[in-house]
Amino acid sequence: MNLQTIFGRYVSRDSIVHRMDPRAKLLLSILFMVVVFVAQSYAALAVAAVFTFGMFFFAKISVKQAFVSIAPLAILVVFTGLLNIFFVQGGQVYFQFGIICISEQGLKQCLFIVIRLTLLLLGMSLLTLTTTTLNITDAFERLLDPLKRIGVPAHELATMMGIALRFLPQFATELQTIYRAQISRGANFKTNARGTFQMMVALIVPLFTSAFRHAETLSLGMDARCYHGGENRTSLRDLHYSKRDLGGLVYLLIALACVIAVNIVMAHFGW
């Protein structure tokens, strides 16, 4: 049971993308999603793909590494793809068995969605591949800052997010330890349904108690250091937008323009 490969784990490099302001990266990720969703044809997706790989080039992260980082989420892509095969109907029917029917439209739609989703995951993983969790939470808090006036607890939300991210690998290791202890007591995780349920309990209850234990220790530690939330709190590292961030914005705007242009051209020629 290997839980070490976690989606988009930070990869330390010295690149333009790494040095961008985390706030800009967070906002540009949303723009990137728009670019991918605007693409309506294979040609437009291909253009979006070129720009996606371009981003990895600027981040000095190999495409292979990028695919490795989204591998844990491949199941999501496969599942969505299958849904499309079975539920989208139309065109020539290739295979029929009972209610299962695979048609031309379904296959086309499936391929399209799979490519789009993969691009989306690649783009999103770039954010976490090039930004430390500390910076992401920092950016998250600054972006929510204006909402503080209407009572949104921005600092608290960001802190919770930061703590949750920090504890993910910790819990992964602990889960492995618990798993080993239970199989040492003869637990077999592949018996019948009832057995499987019992085994899940034997894993999850200790994991939860450990989470509570950690939470208690952590809150004690925070109290001992006089932590009192976000009020009047200053930051050691101030965030500044720079030309790099402007460059990122221009890059994605060009991408968006290209994708829209391809869309229009394709629609015009009626492909």
Next chain:
Amino acid sequence: MALVFDHVSYTYAPLTKRQIKEGQEQLWALEDISFEIEDGEFLAIAGHTGSGKSTLVLHLNGVMNPTKGKVLWNGQDLADKKVADQARGDIGVVFQYPEHQLFAATVYEDIAFGPRNLGLSADEVEERVKEGLELVELDYDVFKDRSPFELSGGQQRRVAFAGVLAMRPTTLVLDEPVAGLDPASRNDFLDLINKLHERGITIVMVSHNMNDIARLADRVLVLNGGKIAGFGTPEEVFSHAAKLREIGLGVPDAQLMANELREMGLPLEERLYSPERLANAVAALLEGR
């Protein structure tokens, strides 16, 4: 000879073909470990943090399998899943902080987990739970219906022990069984482990407390950097005080004092000293003067 390690090596990160071509050297968590655990003995495994102790423990019941070499249980290879499943009833492993693995609503249910996994009948399971609690000196009627989470730390650890003992292992593997306990419960636990040993259970105990090892163990296996750095009776192993210090381990307090007294010119024999033995020897020397 229930358990035999035959040239066992283990690595967490096997080199890729390209890395081998580039001439990178393989890092081993365990390297060429060979030894046998004799029936009924008390074997201590000592070593510095990161020396491979815990990795070794995971090999004892097939939770991990060697990259090279074999671990044999009654002559069968533990890398075989079926063999490992059988072995887990026979080789009980108590991990570090075993109380963190408690999960059931009652003490009874938690201890019954292991025996049930062995496929025993309800009557037999009850008998095993009673036996387990008796072995760890907790009262069955008082504790069976209580939640394990409302017990004290020491009691929780006893319950976790009972959960393993209820499987009636012939070999009990303990990874740092007294870590994080106060001095009084420490001694209680070590006495408990010693009693289990006297009942005929083979004990393998990971520890870095040399006093405990000297007092309890029949043999000591010293690990350093994944290799065997010393193996023998405590007397043999602790006679190499300088070598132990080199790899970051001490010798028992009494032995340390005996060594220093000898260096100061007192004619003490070169042997293993418990505090009592040392006191007697020094007293004898003083009387003779």
